[in-house]
Amino acid sequence: MYALVGRRGDIAVMRKTCTVLVTSLLLAACGHQESATQSQNDASFESKLEQQLLDAKPGSVITVPAGHYTLKRGLSLRTNGVTIRGAGMDKTVLSFKGQIVGPEGLLVNADDFTIENLAIEDTMGDALKINQGKNITIHGVRIEWTDGPKSTNGAYGLYPVKTQNVLVEDSVVIGASDAGIYVGQSNTIVVRRNRVEENVAGIEIENSVNADVYDNTATKNTGGILVFNMPNLSQAGHATRVFHNKVFANNTGNFAKKGAAVASVPAGSGVVVNSNDKVEIFDNDIADNQTANVIISSYFSTNYYNKLGVAADYNPYPKSIYVYGNRFKGGGDSPDGLELKTLKAAVYGINGSFPDVVWDGYADPNHQVDGLPPANDRICIEDTNGVLNADGPHGYKHPSTDTKPFQCSLPKLPPVALNPEPNV
Amino acid sequence: MSMKLWIRMTWLLALPCLAACHRGMEPVAFHDDGYPPALSDWHVVEARDGVLQLNQGVVPYELNTPLFTDYAHKLRTIWMPKGVSAHYSATDTFDFPVGTIISKTFFYPIPASEPRNAKDVARTYDTRRDFAGQGLNLANVHLVETRLLVRRKNGWIAIPYVWNADQTDALLARTGDVQPLRLISENGEREDFNYVVPDQSQCVSCHARDWTTRALQPIGPKARHLNRDYRYADGDENQLTHLTRVGYLTGAPAPADAPRNANWMDPHASLDARARAYLDINCGHCHNPKGAANTTGLTLDISTPKDRHIGICKPPTAAGQGTGDHFFDIVPGHPDDSIIPYRLSSTQPGTMMPEIGRSTVHKEGVALIKAWIAAQPGECVVLH
Numbered sequence: 001m002y003a004l005v006g007r008r009g010d011i012a013v014m015r016k017t018c019t020v021l022v023t024s025l026l027l028a029a030c031g032h033q034e035s036a037t038q039s040q041n042d043a044s045f046e047s048k049l050e051q052q053l054l055d056a057k058p059g060s061v062i063t064v065p066a067g068h069y070t071l072k073r074g075l076s077l078r079t080n081g082v083t084i085r086g087a088g089m090d091k092t093v094l095s096f097k098g099q100i101v102g103p104e105g106l107l108v109n110a111d112d113f114t115i116e117n118l119a120i121e122d123t124m125g126d127a128l129k130i131n132q133g134k135n136i137t138i139h140g141v142r143i144e145w146t147d148g149p150k151s152t153n154g155a156y157g158l159y160p161v162k163t164q165n166v167l168v169e170d171s172v173v174i175g176a177s178d179a180g181i182y183v184g185q186s187n188t189i190v191v192r193r194n195r196v197e198e199n200v201a202g203i204e205i206e207n208s209v210n211a212d213v214y215d216n217t218a219t220k221n222t223g224g225i226l227v228f229n230m231p232n233l234s235q236a237g238h239a240t241r242v243f244h245n246k247v248f249a250n251n252t253g254n255f256a257k258k259g260a261a262v263a264s265v266p267a268g269s270g271v272v273v274n275s276n277d278k279v280e281i282f283d284n285d286i287a288d289n290q291t292a293n294v295i296i297s298s299y300f301s302t303n304y305y306n307k308l309g310v311a312a313d314y315n316p317y318p319k320s321i322y323v324y325g326n327r328f329k330g331g332g333d334s335p336d337g338l339e340l341k342t343l344k345a346a347v348y349g350i351n352g353s354f355p356d357v358v359w360d361g362y363a364d365p366n367h368q369v370d371g372l373p374p375a376n377d378r379i380c381i382e383d384t385n386g387v388l389n390a391d392g393p394h395g396y397k398h399p400s401t402d403t404k405p406f407q408c409s410l411p412k413l414p415p416v417a418l419n420p421e422p423n424v
Numbered sequence: 425m426s427m428k429l430w431i432r433m434t435w436l437l438a439l440p441c442l443a444a445c446h447r448g449m450e451p452v453a454f455h456d457d458g459y460p461p462a463l464s465d466w467h468v469v470e471a472r473d474g475v476l477q478l479n480q481g482v483v484p485y486e487l488n489t490p491l492f493t494d495y496a497h498k499l500r501t502i503w504m505p506k507g508v509s510a511h512y513s514a515t516d517t518f519d520f521p522v523g524t525i526i527s528k529t530f531f532y533p534i535p536a537s538e539p540r541n542a543k544d545v546a547r548t549y550d551t552r553r554d555f556a557g558q559g560l561n562l563a564n565v566h567l568v569e570t571r572l573l574v575r576r577k578n579g580w581i582a583i584p585y586v587w588n589a590d591q592t593d594a595l596l597a598r599t600g601d602v603q604p605l606r607l608i609s610e611n612g613e614r615e616d617f618n619y620v621v622p623d624q625s626q627c628v629s630c631h632a633r634d635w636t637t638r639a640l641q642p643i644g645p646k647a648r649h650l651n652r653d654y655r656y657a658d659g660d661e662n663q664l665t666h667l668t669r670v671g672y673l674t675g676a677p678a679p680a681d682a683p684r685n686a687n688w689m690d691p692h693a694s695l696d697a698r699a700r701a702y703l704d705i706n707c708g709h710c711h712n713p714k715g716a717a718n719t720t721g722l723t724l725d726i727s728t729p730k731d732r733h734i735g736i737c738k739p740p741t742a743a744g745q746g747t748g749d750h751f752f753d754i755v756p757g758h759p760d761d762s763i764i765p766y767r768l769s770s771t772q773p774g775t776m777m778p779e780i781g782r783s784t785v786h787k788e789g790v791a792l793i794k795a796w797i798a799a800q801p802g803e804c805v806v807l808h
Contacts, residue, residue, distance in 0.1 A: 047599050050598075050599040050600075050623055050625075051598065051599055053625060054598055054599070054623070054624050054625055072602070073600070073602070073620075073623070074626075074773065074780075076623075076625040076626060076628075076629065077625070078625055078628055078638060099773055100602065100618050100620070100773070100783075101602070101618075101620050101773060101780065101783075102773025102774050102776075102779060102780070103773050103774055103776075103779035103780065104774075107629075109628075109632075109635055109638060109716075123773075123774070124772060124773035124774040124775075125744070125773050125774025125775070125779075126744070126774065131635060131716060131719060132635045132636060151745060152745060153745075154744070154745075154774050155742065155743070155744020155745055155746070155774065156742070156744065159742075161719045161742070162635075162718075162719055177744060177745050178742070178744040178745075182742075184719065184741075184742065185719060230739070230741055231721075231739070232721035232732060232738060232739075232741070233719075233721050233741060234718070234719075234721075256744075256745075257743075257744070257745050257746075257747045257748060257749050258747060258749040258750070258751065259739070259740055259743065259747030259748075259749060259750050259751045259752075259763065260740065260743060260744060260745075260747050261739070261740075261741075263747075300807060300808055302739075303751070303806055304739035304751060304752075304806070305806060305807045305808075306737050306752075306804045306805050306806050306807060307737075307805065307807065308731070308732060308736055308737035308802055308803075308804060308805075309732045309736060309737030309738040309739060309752055309753075309804060310732065310737075310738075310739070311732065392808070393808070395808075
């Protein structure tokens with residue numbers, strides 16, 4: 001479905017890249033100078049913070065006082081049971097502008113980790129990566145690339161991967177060139193009350209099991225909230241509930257580098273499910289996302305699926321997807337890319353709009369009962385102004401607006417219970 | 425422990441050192457706790473009389489293919505207390521006993537074209553002027569840092585030391601260091617770069633081969649890296665044989681029966697063997713089924729089958745801007761469309777691979793990997 005998305009975007013992206021190149025050369029030069037002249041205060045702050053991270057013991061609370069600090073080297077923590085606490089997401093700012101060593105702003109490889117009330121700005125790579133750990137709490141953290149959306153911004157803002165029992169709440173991520181909040185290959189996850197803006201993907205739950213995503217606001221991203229399954233990874237994801245979020249006007253041009261999973265997401269996507277299973281989308285306010293308010297798609301539509309590079313046991317079909325009880329408004333009126341524009345015009349006319357939900361049309365041909373997936377594996381859609389089956393498998397030749405195949409319901413998923421409950 | 429106390433202890437230790445000491449060096453000191461403030465507190469290698477000298481029982485070694493670190497040269501040594509030895513493994517790091525001290529000194533030859541200064545260093549693969557006996561000739565080289573890996577009761581610990589301006593001793597640098605240096609090639613080409621000494625926590629980034637247990641391990645001392653000859657004081661000998669002979673290693677088979685990685689620069693080795701050896705030592709410590717990069721589905725250690733696991737037509741997982749607009753890690757026959765050489769050619773944090781440990785591009789290494797990808801058969805046919 002996204003096949004031609006890149007083409008139209010390319011010209012803009014190329015232009016942007018040229019400007020960005022020139023600017024980044026200047027910036028790099030400035031950055032270099034800046035790092036070379038890092039103030040004595042900043043240098044001793046950085047060295048002290050590194051020392052605190054090295055010396056931390058289980059139970060340690062590292063308090064970072066209010067202030068704006070420039071750091072030139074990525075930080076890391078490898079001790080269980082540590083809390084890092086600032087004075088507020090607008091008061092304690094760790095700026096990595098001019099960073100010379102990465103790869104992240106802060107890398108954590110530890111259990112029972114809490115970080116709260118501070119900001120990490122302008123990291124060259126990912127801002128906060130937590131790689132392997134259980135009982136992770138991120139509370140009141142702001143991640144921001146301060147020059148706005150640019151493909152040279154770091155990829156991920158808040159990035160727990162291979163973690164268990166994860167809470168991300170009351171945080172803000174702005175400007176990530178991939179996903180603002182990205183929870184990957186993890187289990188038992190709550191993402192709530194966050195604000196994500198001007199990222200390629202606002203929130204992305206990938207190859208994760210048991211996630212609740214609620215009370216978030218996603219706007220001005222390329223895609224608001226994504227639930228994806230990628231091939232070749234340690235686990236396939238399933239069981240994500242996306243509810244009571246505000247997902248509106250996610251129409252920023254896709255500024256991810258090609259090849260990144262999210263580079264295939266058309267600008268103007270509200271909630272996107274790709275190749276994931278057991279996803280429930282309900283009670284959200286989803287509005288004015290110009291490609292479609294909800295997109296349900298398979299890995300075939302990303303243009304990365306090939307036999308040599310994808311594990312044979314990978315299942316690219318989204319199964320057991322339930323969309324109901326959302327409040328939709330607008331959207332679908334200006335889809336990204338020539339192919340989707342043509343499709344829209346063909347089915348709904350030049351001035352028409354895609355309906356609230358667009359499905360790319362890929363269903364597992366070996367997994368059908370009377371022409372539909374088995375009852376518990378179906379895509380069930382209620383309370384929308386329509387569904388478009390785009391007929392991706394046949395080059396969008398025979399799209400269908402018939403909603404009958406989607407008139408069904410599915411057993412509801414249980415809420416995610418964090419255990420232990422974090423005490424923030 | 426305070427600096428003063430260390431000095432006093434060193435002084436106390438110095439008393440019994442009479443004629444028995446090696447070239448006037450006190451015996452190697454294994455510290456089972458804490459962070460001694462100076463490299464000289466360990467008496468493993470010491471700068472004396474214009475030479476970085478190895479103490480008695482300190483055995484130097486080399487790897488078939490080494491990790492690239494901004495063209496630095498490296499002197500690696502190993503020491504063990506009397507009466508204990510490491511146990512051989514065909515695939516993994518040898519099982520070293522408590523008390524083992526491994527050192528790695530990073531240094532550069534002084535460029536012939538420049539008067540000696542604190543910034544200019546030579547970019548060369550020529551090591552002939554580096555040595556004075558088994559040690560390093562300090563008239564010809566500039567020492568940057570010495571990293572110790574110490575096997576204590578609770579496991580390995582990494583301790584970084586940075587050489588002082590006078591090149592007389594290296595001082596503890598747990599939070600690492602950044603030194604602006606300039607590489608000067610034999611053809612006069614100059615390249616400014618920041619030599620980065622990793623902080624103690626970053627040591628773990630590479631040395632924790634398993635990110636669940638988070639236990640540190642040396643990377644180099646594995647059979648396949650060590651299985652080669654070394655020029656010892658008493659002549660050339662295979663390193664596995666030598667380590668066995670001096671009592672540091674048990675259970676090793678004859679060298680011919682032990683695995684052996686290629687030397688990445690060996691013109692007689694196959695392209696495949698050289699490229700795989702290069703990926704193994706530069707990438708395999710993270711890109712293995714238990715390492716930090718097991719989140720990516722890309723494995724690059726020597727045992728990886730040559731299919732999607734090593735990146736053939738594999739879409740990236742979380743490369744972000746590191747894709748460089750490319751779709752697959754390796755596009756057979758098309759190195760310039762492949763992500764791996766793109767990331768090896770970058771020096772931007774967040775894009776570059778390896779993620780840490782270099783600030784310059786290893787041009788010859790990139791050329792090797794590109795040549796290898798160019799020689800791979802197959803096609804990434806996208807399914808719709």
